[in-house]
Amino acid sequence: MFTQHLIKGILATSLVIMTFSMAQASHTKVVLGPVQLGGSCKDAEVSTRMDRTTGHFIIAPENYVALIENGSTLARKTCLFSIPFEAKPNRAVRIRLPKIKGSIALDQGSMGEINYEIFFSGLIGEKTSLSFTGNENIFEKDFDETSTVQEVIYECGKSGIIRGNSSILVRNNNPNTRVALIHVQKFGIKIDSIPCQ
Numbered sequence: 001m002f003t004q005h006l007i008k009g010i011l012a013t014s015l016v017i018m019t020f021s022m023a024q025a026s027h028t029k030v031v032l033g034p035v036q037l038g039g040s041c042k043d044a045e046v047s048t049r050m051d052r053t054t055g056h057f058i059i060a061p062e063n064y065v066a067l068i069e070n071g072s073t074l075a076r077k078t079c080l081f082s083i084p085f086e087a088k089p090n091r092a093v094r095i096r097l098p099k100i101k102g103s104i105a106l107d108q109g110s111m112g113e114i115n116y117e118i119f120f121s122g123l124i125g126e127k128t129s130l131s132f133t134g135n136e137n138i139f140e141k142d143f144d145e146t147s148t149v150q151e152v153i154y155e156c157g158k159s160g161i162i163r164g165n166s167s168i169l170v171r172n173n174n175p176n177t178r179v180a181l182i183h184v185q186k187f188g189i190k191i192d193s194i195p196c197q
Helices: 002-011
Strands: 023-025 030-032 036-039 046-050 057-061 064-067 074-087 091-106 110-120 128-133 139-146 151-153 160-172 180-195
Touching (some): 030 180, 057 074, 091 128
Antiparallel strands (some): 046 057, 074 160
């Protein structure tokens, strides 16, 4: 009962589901296409929006959760996404400050790990990793982490695809574990363009 209430509380995220059609923000001079998902969240609903406070484009897949249950010792999920884009002539698309947000709950004897990277298709991304360890009082935390990757600039005037790869892993070595889960609620990335050098 304790675990069920805790899980319901953590997963009680209201998502406004909408289709993100081809649209252009005049100040960015970048046209974005619809977000496509892959991996464990391939068939999930996804919501997208612009965070007016931070300037991040937000991608929120539904129910991206790794959960230990029924005496299992390992849970792993992956979520991939792609965003096609079009650049204007004499402008280069830039991505900056990728971030990830969610929550964890880990009992003693359990641990969790998150890996993610956001990059241009055809280029190598820089992976960011987060790790957490449970304790006897159940370690609970909401995380909102911004990567140390400052910016990556694409070819001048070229269209392409922005990709995101992520994985969440929960391990458990305690047969009496009450709860061990990671819930990723959303990813964020700043997308704009700059004059070609």
